[in-house]
Amino acid sequence: MKVIPLGTSSGKPTLRRNVSATAVVRDGEWLLFDCGEGTQTQISRAKLNPSKLTAIFITHLHGDHFNGLSGLLSTMGLDRRVRALTLVGPPGIREYLETLARLKILYVNYPLDVREFAALKAVTTVYETDDYFVAARPLDHRIFTLGYRLEERPRPGRFDLERARALGIPEGPMYRRLQLGEDVQLDDGRLIRSHEVVGPPRPGKAVAYCTDTRPFAGTVELARGVDLIIHEATYTDDMAYEARDYGHSTAAQAAQIAGEANAQRLLITHFSTRYADVGPLYDEARAAFPETLLAQDLMEIEV
Numbered sequence: 001m002k003v004i005p006l007g008t009s010s011g012k013p014t015l016r017r018n019v020s021a022t023a024v025v026r027d028g029e030w031l032l033f034d035c036g037e038g039t040q041t042q043i044s045r046a047k048l049n050p051s052k053l054t055a056i057f058i059t060h061l062h063g064d065h066f067n068g069l070s071g072l073l074s075t076m077g078l079d080r081r082v083r084a085l086t087l088v089g090p091p092g093i094r095e096y097l098e099t100l101a102r103l104k105i106l107y108v109n110y111p112l113d114v115r116e117f118a119a120l121k122a123v124t125t126v127y128e129t130d131d132y133f134v135a136a137r138p139l140d141h142r143i144f145t146l147g148y149r150l151e152e153r154p155r156p157g158r159f160d161l162e163r164a165r166a167l168g169i170p171e172g173p174m175y176r177r178l179q180l181g182e183d184v185q186l187d188d189g190r191l192i193r194s195h196e197v198v199g200p201p202r203p204g205k206a207v208a209y210c211t212d213t214r215p216f217a218g219t220v221e222l223a224r225g226v227d228l229i230i231h232e233a234t235y236t237d238d239m240a241y242e243a244r245d246y247g248h249s250t251a252a253q254a255a256q257i258a259g260e261a262n263a264q265r266l267l268i269t270h271f272s273t274r275y276a277d278v279g280p281l282y283d284e285a286r287a288a289f290p291e292t293l294l295a296q297d298l299m300e301i302e303v
């Protein structure tokens, strides 16, 4: 999995940072979390192909997180998209898009599956495929906001071909049965246990996307044990009162949440435009959580 921040500025874009959007790229497809104004341009810069976008997840209806949505949906229509698209978000997003469609501002001519979620009490699956699922739960912001967690399902263990050959197992259907965890009996009567030729299941990777929010126990629950937590860090700690009033976190608070969630790494993002130099935000977070990365537009993070 690869994570590409497409926008890392809070509230409004700057010349160096666009507003919120993050791509998660997997084999043959990618997912988009938030879609601030100008995300289409960032998608081009990141060389992502919109026809391979399979789902969009919107956190909340503040403009810096969704003002690019209708433009992106329109462009995909102009580009004659045929592939179905899933759109997950908070209540209101369907009415917003339907209103634009009624006013003939937006025209979507491909299958669009809009899923609104409100008042989820626990972490709930909102989108899934054979390989992974995305779960959501509300965060603690000024308006209703969803945080998301993308988690790959465990993959079967590695098949040890050399060992299988050495044991004299005939190539073919038996390999598949062993790979699926079955034991097989050979023609000579020997029983081969699956674990003799198949390694232990490989755990999937997980990423949590947590913005905008105050520091919140629900975020810890959502992001527990992830390989990468993407958490907003709008302010430095001397602005903790403003952060709380506006429903945001400081960099030190983001670090604390990453630690409590037992995340492997933290990516801080959503920086206030008051910081021309985001170094102090990075320093603050790293002091509390050394495995911190500082988000920059279009950087690529391998997970």
Ligand SMILES: [Zn+2]
Residues within 6 Å of the ligand: 010, 011, 020, 062, 064, 065, 212, 270
């Ligand atoms: Zn925001």
Ligand SMILES: [Zn+2]
Residues within 6 Å of the ligand: 060, 062, 141, 212
């Ligand atoms: Zn917001």
